Amino acid sequence: MTPEELSAAITSALTASVDAGELAVPAEALPKEVRVERPKNREHGDWATNIALQLAKPAGVPPRKIAEVLTARLAEIPGVSRVEIAGPGFLNITVDAAAAGELAKAIVEAGTAFGSNTAMAGTRINLEFVSANPTGPIHLGGTRWAAVGDSLARIFQSQGADVTREYYFNDHGIQIDRFARSLLASAKGEPAPEDGYGGDYITEIADAVTAAHPDILAAADPQEEFRSHGVELMFAAIKESLHEFGVDFDVYFHENSLFEDGAVEKLLEQLKGLGHLYAKDGAWWLKSTAFGDDKDRVVIKSDGHAAYIAGDIAYFKNKRDRGFDLCIYMLGADHHGYVARLKAAADALGDDADRVEVLIGQMVNLVKDGVPLRMSKRAGTVVTMEDLVDVVGTDAARYSLARFSSDSNIDIDLDVLTKRxxxxxxxxxxxxxxxxxxxxxxxxxxxxxxxxxxxxxxxxxxxxxxxxxxxxxxxxxxxxxxxxxxxxxxxxxxxxxxxxxxxxxxxxxxxxxxxxxxxxxxxxxxxxxxxxxxxxxxxxxxxxxxxxxx
Structure with a gap:
């Protein structure tokens, strides 16, 4: 007898006692399932439930009265050998060995299907995670999301959901310009721009681009050439790193496509028509406070360029148009503001804000010999996925990152993870x-x-x-x-x-x-x-x- 089977049996017994007039519990107070837990002291039985205490107030009777009614009915359930009332109304339940032991055979016969169910069947989920900018190797924050996101996708699928793993390819914006300038500077033998990127990987990519295109520095716009070829090489390296980490995506969505096909412009015009945008200080603002955000958001800046949220709104609309019931975004610790703004954007579009979920991941620190590791030899600025995997291997890296709640900061002790x-x-x-x-x-x-x-x-x-x-x-x-x-x-x-x-x-x-x-x-x-x-x-x-x- 599994906890789920016992829970279902208690739920049925509770319903039967109400139907028989033994208990007067309002229908809305009856739980869909009764929670059972292992008691701390095994002398108190195999399982325990506090359902009698939960129902005492709505039933208008002492919890022990409810417990007494349930005890009589539970004692009749095949496989239940003893039911005892403890304290104010806790129910301690003991199952006989045969009923408990049947589980071993059931698990073997179920095989890989054991634990799975169809509770989420019919739900199409778009799960976006990692989505690191193609301007450098994946850092530890992205590595954490790779482990957690892929595991969450597998768990959703075990519950019957239809899951699409999606990577948002940030190939539009100033960070890509900085990346291109950094590659160009490296190719010329110049120091990295003050706001650019450093590390051996910049030199490696610049050399690879130059080797493949020997005349690139003589091009009409060498920076644009380095942008195009460099981003392609960097993203190929990111995809390879993720694949070796056991993470493959179903969709790689290009941010730039939202601007190239006019999706952003069209959507902003739609929002203007709905009266959800207004002009102020030469910019266009979304009335996001009307939809639960803490402040209105600029969508078109005073220089005429689209703000990040413009692409975010168009991207959400694109996901919904592709038929996803639930859009889950797994973002870094610096993206707390995205929770309210994405839900506000959904509301402004006339959609259901509950179709949006934003999970925020916290920082990861590596510790070696009791000292935090701060910098990668290759990346020059942060510790990367490759740094972690090189030391502990993929299994230990994935497991250690997935075994903590993602909303907590964690320290990964490399000395512990290399111990047998x-x-x-x-x-x-x-x-x-x-x-x-x-x-x-x-x-x-x-x-x-x-x-x-x-x-x-x-x-x-x-x-x-x-x-x-x-x-x-x-x-x-x-x-x-x-x-x-x-x-x-x-x-x-x-x-x-x-x-x-x-x-x-x-x-x-x-x-x-x-x-x-x-x-x-x-x-x-x-x-x-x-x-x-x-x-x-x-x-x-x-x-x-x-x-x-x-």
Missing amino acids: SNENPVFYVQYAHARTCAVARNAAATGVERTAFDAAALTHATESELLAVLGQYPGVLAQAAAYREPHRVARHLEVIAGAYHRWYDVCRVTPLGDEPVTDVNRTRLWLNDATSQVLANGLGLLGVTAPERM
């Missing part, structure tokens, strides 16, 4: 998976096969614990999708790994010496393989490999 010990969280989880594979190999060598299954044989306390955390995995995935928090998956994999290691220490799958193979051994192999499957499924959602040997 339990201190290293990715090693801890991967080693647990490798250990499940080793147990399976040993079982095959000693004739232990999954030819029999006796769920009631899984009675050891560590087996109960392991089954419980495996059963929580689908709920964790659902929460990770709902709250946009892939770190929930990583943290739960660590819980599973810990429960598995404790079980491994005291429960044998293979018999000792001349002991005969029994159904207990065979049933434990099911549990071992179920753990292996869940760890592999979870690591796969994080874009991390599940090694069979370490």
Whole structure:
């Protein structure tokens, strides 16, 4: 019995008691699902719920009265062996070993599908992340979004959503001009412009462009030539870095296309016609305060050039025109203002602001020998994706960046991530998976096969614990999708790994010496393989490999 199955059973029991007149709970107060949790003290049962306390006020009766009614009904549910009322009305529930143990077989039979569902089926999501300017290698902030964004896309897909991974290619604006001037200066052997870009990569790209176009410095507009060829080379390098990091995008959208095809101009005229733009100080402003923003935003500057928000509005409209139900933007720590302005833009267009979600990621710091790393040898200014991967590898990089809530600053200790010990969280989880594979190999060598299954044989306390955390995995995935928090998956994999290691220490799958193979051994192999499957499924959602040997 999984937590979801128990939750559904309690929900049904609650509805039945209301229908029978045993409880007078208003329909609007009845929950769609009842939350169950593992009690801190296992003597209090396998699962606990505080639903009686939640419903006491709307029902107008003491919580223990509700708990007493539910206790009688829950005791009749197959697989529930004991229900006790604690304190003011908490319900502590114990399930019998057979009901709990059936989960091991169900997981193995479900395979890679275990944990997935169709809750988000029919929802088309445009998930935009990384979108680093093509003016340099991907820095740690972009690397964090690559790990988190790709993991979130995989989690959404596990819940049935149709996800498009999109990269917004910022090839319009002054940063590209600075990049072009920096390349030109390098080709001429001059210092980088004061507002330009430095680092060995600028020299590398300038040399590559010059080698491919020997006469470029004699061109009518060499800066424009370096802009065109340099951006192409830089973006190719970014795409290659992301691919090696296990991240590939479905769409690479060019910002410049919004201006070239007149989409920005057309949209601004539409907003003027709707009365949502006004002229002031020689500029055009969006009345964004009328739609919940903290201030109105300039969309056409006094020099006649479009402000960033002009492209942002046209880009959102483009996404909606492509049929996306939900547009999620994953932006850096300096983009807090985008939350209100993008929602205001959606409202101004007559769309639903809830179609827009903006997730803000915080800073990442690398620490080596207790000292923060501040600069990349190649980039010259920031630590890059390549710097991190070169030291710890893709698996450790992706896992470590995905295991923290993205709205918190994090310090990544390189000394810890290179250790082959339990201190290293990715090693801890991967080693647990490798250990499940080793147990399976040993079982095959000693004739232990999954030819029999006796769920009631899984009675050891560590087996109960392991089954419980495996059963929580689908709920964790659902929460990770709902709250946009892939770190929930990583943290739960660590819980599973810990429960598995404790079980491994005291429960044998293979018999000792001349002991005969029994159904207990065979049933434990099911549990071992179920753990292996869940760890592999979870690591796969994080874009991390599940090694069979370490």
